[in-house]
Amino acid sequence: MSSIAIPALTSDLVRILIDADTIARRVNDLARQINTEYKDIDDKLILVGVLKGSFIFLADLCRKLEIPHEVDFISLSSYGNSDQSTGNVRMIMDTRENVEGKHVLIVEDILDSGYTLDYLCRNFTSRNVASLKTIVLLDKPDRRKVDVEIDYLGFAIPDVWVVGYGLDYAEKHRTLPYIAEMTPVTE
Ligand code: IMP
Ligand code: MG
Numbered sequence: 001m002s003s004i005a006i007p008a009l010t011s012d013l014v015r016i017l018i019d020a021d022t023i024a025r026r027v028n029d030l031a032r033q034i035n036t037e038y039k040d041i042d043d044k045l046i047l048v049g050v051l052k053g054s055f056i057f058l059a060d061l062c063r064k065l066e067i068p069h070e071v072d073f074i075s076l077s078s079y080g081n082s083d084q085s086t087g088n089v090r091m092i093m094d095t096r097e098n099v100e101g102k103h104v105l106i107v108e109d110i111l112d113s114g115y116t117l118d119y120l121c122r123n124f125t126s127r128n129v130a131s132l133k134t135i136v137l138l139d140k141p142d143r144r145k146v147d148v149e150i151d152y153l154g155f156a157i158p159d160v161w162v163v164g165y166g167l168d169y170a171e172k173h174r175t176l177p178y179i180a181e182m183t184p185v186t187e
Contacts, residue, residue, distance in 0.1 A: 007176060011183075013163070018155060018179040023165060026154050027057070030135065031064030033152060038103070043130065044068040046102045048095055050116070051075040052174070053109030056166035057137045057154075061107065072096055078116055087145070089119040099124065103131045109166050110138040113145040121148060138162065138179070160184075 009016065038045050045065075049058040051073050062071055075093035106120055117134060124132050135152040142159040161184065163169050164176030173180070 004177075006178070009180060010173075013173070014160075014181040014183055016178045017157060017160075017162060017181050018165075020165075020177040023154075023179065024060070027060045028064055030152050030154065031061055034061075034105070034135070035064075035066045038067045041067060041103055043103060044070050046095075046097070046099055046104050047071050047107050048099070048104055048124075049073045049107045050109070050120070051093070053166045053168070054107045054137070056175075057109060058107045061135070070097070072099075074120075076116060076119070087113065087115045089116055091123070100128050101130050104129045104133075106132070106134045108134065108136045110140065110162070111136045111148065111150065112140050112143045114148040115146060117148045117150075118146045137165070138167075 006020070045067055047058060047062055047069055049055060049071065052075070058071065062069060072095040073093070074091065074095055076089055077092050078087070078089045104124055106117070106124065108117055108120075111117055117136070121132065121134065133151040134149065136150045137154040139150060139153055139156045140159050141156055161169060161182045162179050163173035163182050164179045166174060167179065168174040169182055173182070
């Protein structure tokens with residue numbers, strides 16, 4: 001059996017917050033819940049991943065699903081390369097397929113102020129979807145500015161900047177297999 005080396009923490013990372021095994025176990029649990037709750041669905045489930053941060057989470061999650069599903073993506077912008085939300089969310093790329101009348105599950109990497117998910121929930125509700133739920137890998141509840149509902153949550157975490165497993169800081173550390181806390185970045 002081959003073993004894959006765990007990349008070491010670089011000097012801009014403080015510690016591993018959630019290791020790869022813990023993430024995998026939680027993703028399995030979440031997939032099991034979704035398999036159960038959508039088992040009698042009358043149509044396919046459309047997983048809408050929010051680029052770029054959710055792509056690894058979505059890839060792992062969808063491969064554990066046993067219900068009929070399709071994958072689509074959207075891309076939004078609110079932060080630029082800074083770590084503070086402006087609350088000014090813009091759609092950069094919409095889903096490829098029309099989601100009207102579909103069962104949609106929005107797949108997001110992390111909930112911080114909540115502006116992004118709030119925008120998305122309003123946007124998808126206005127498209128007359130058959131149902132709308134949200135799955136979020138990480139939540140920083142202390143940072144919330146608007147109230148949004150999470151239907152499936154991976155982990156609640158403290159108010160620190162995290163990278164890895166799809167999450168980045170200015171495009172750095174996105175492909176680490178674990179979630180690490182990053183050294184606070186000063187503007
Ligand atoms: P919100 O709109 O403030 O809830 O921000 C959500 C978006 O900000 C997420 O989809 C991430 O792209 C980004 N984000 C917030 N906190 C972090 C973090 O700690 N690491 C990486 N990205 C983050
Ligand atoms: Mg995101």
